[in-house]
Amino acid sequence: MDLVKVYLIQSITSAANNLRLNAQQIEVVGLLRETITNCEDVGAEFLRMKKSTELSKLAIRLSEIHSFLTLGKVDFVKISEQFREHSRYLIRDLNQFLENVSPQVYKDAFIKINNGNQRIIDVELVDRSNYAGQIMVGEDKDQSKTGVANDVEKQMISSIDFEKKILGPIKSFDELLKDLASSKMNQKELNGYVEIIQDNAALSNQRGFKVLAKMHMILESGFRDIVTGNLVVDKTVIDSLRACLIVIVAVVKKKEVDISGYLNRAEEFARNYLKKSIQV
Numbered sequence: 067m068d069l070v071k072v073y074l075i076q077s078i079t080s081a082a083n084n085l086r087l088n089a090q091q092i093e094v095v096g097l098l099r100e101t102i103t104n105c106e107d108v109g110a111e112f113l114r115m116k117k118s119t120e121l122s123k124l125a126i127r128l129s130e131i132h133s134f135l136t137l138g139k140v141d142f143v144k145i146s147e148q149f150r151e152h153s154r155y156l157i158r159d160l161n162q163f164l165e166n167v168s169p170q171v172y173k174d175a176f177i178k179i180n181n182g183n184q185r186i187i188d189v190e191l192v193d194r195s196n197y198a199g200q201i202m203v204g205e206d207k208d209q210s211k212t213g214v215a216n217d218v219e220k221q222m223i224s225s226i227d228f229e230k231k232i233l234g235p236i237k238s239f240d241e242l243l244k245d246l247a248s249s250k251m252n253q254k255e256l257n258g259y260v261e262i263i264q265d266n267a268a269l270s271n272q273r274g275f276k277v278l279a280k281m282h283m284i285l286e287s288g289f290r291d292i293v294t295g296n297l298v299v300d301k302t303v304i305d306s307l308r309a310c311l312i313v314i315v316a317v318v319k320k321k322e323v324d325i326s327g328y329l330n331r332a333e334e335f336a337r338n339y340l341k342k343s344i345q346v
Contacts, residue, residue: 069135070108070132070135070136071102071103071108073131073135073149074102074108074128074131074132074135075099075102075103076149076153077131077149077152077153077156078095078098078099078102078128078156078160079095079099079319080149080150080153080156081153081154081156081157081160082095082160083319083320083321084153084157085157085160085161085164087164090168090169091164093169094163094164094167094168094169094172095160095164097169097172097173098124098172101176108132109129109132109133109136112125112128112129112132113125113129114179114180115128115175115179116129117179118175118176118178118179120166120167120171120172120175121163121167121172121175121179123159123162123163124159124160124163127155127156127159128156131152131156134148134152228269228273229318231266231269232266232269232270232278232314232318233314233315233318233319235259235262235263235266236311236314236315238259239259239285239311240308240311242255242256242259243304243307243308243311246292246299246304247299247301247304249299251292251299253293256289256292256293257293259289260286260289260290260293263282263285263286263289264282264286266278266282267279267282267283267286270282275317277313277317277329278314278317278318280333281310281311281313281314281332282310282314284307284310284332284333284335284336284340285307285310285311287336287340288303288306288307288310288335288339288340289307291339291340297339297340302335302339303335303339305331306331306332306334306335306339307335309328309329309331309332309335310328310332312325312328313325313328313329313332316328
């Protein structure tokens with residue numbers, strides 16, 4: 067994905083993280099991100115969006131950011147400050163947009179502006195193309211602008227790869243918990259998930275995300291004990307494992323919500339139910 071798309075998507079994500087969104091609004095944000103990700107010409111896409119009453123105001127704001135990135139001379143030394151400013155301006159426009167646009171309204175608007183040809187956009191509530199995260203890290207003032215630009219891009223891509231890897235399996239894990247609650251268990255499938263969780267726990271620990279690592283370790287131990295028969299699945303077990311998922315999503319997406327209740331539930335479950343001692 068090119069740097070312009072990454073910048074736009076992170077601006078939207080940063081603005082969204084400052085809003086309290088319901089499930090429907092989260093889905094619309096996901097649709098918007100997918101639109102930018104999948105379009106071949108971002109500038110042309112925003113022009114089409116301006117033709118829609120429902121999409122025009124937000125499209126104008128996004129088009130301004132796009133013009134800044136593509137037409138102006140970007141000073142990479144100051145881009146972090148500029149990014150914060152763009153994200154701050156987007157908060158109000160995005161909030162008004164989400165108050166008036168449902169997922170169906172969004173899709174219908176695109177059918178109209180694309181002459182009735184609907185493009186299929188597959189969006190998960192916790193999706194595989196989340197672009198939250200920091201856009202800049204501290205830089206050496208003596209670096210050339212080219213060097214800074216390369217570092218910025220590497221950090222963005224590194225952040226994106228990490229978040230996609232951590233968030234990618236979450237939807238499947240949640241579906242697995244629903245199956246377990248219905249007394250459906252595929253041992254081979256469970257073992258496959260345990261391997262994924264192990265990898266993500268190690269990666270989280272390597273990146274210094276101790277809470278993420280701990281939540282993954284609790285999930286791993288819980289699933290292992292279920293497979294071996296050391297843990298009987300009941301509502302408490304399901305709710306506790308799901309609490310781990312909620313903490314993981316909230317931490318990775320940098321949601322400013324109180325997750326202490328879910329964190330406490332997960333840790334209490336580890337202390338009282340699991341054979342393996344969870345320490346990070």
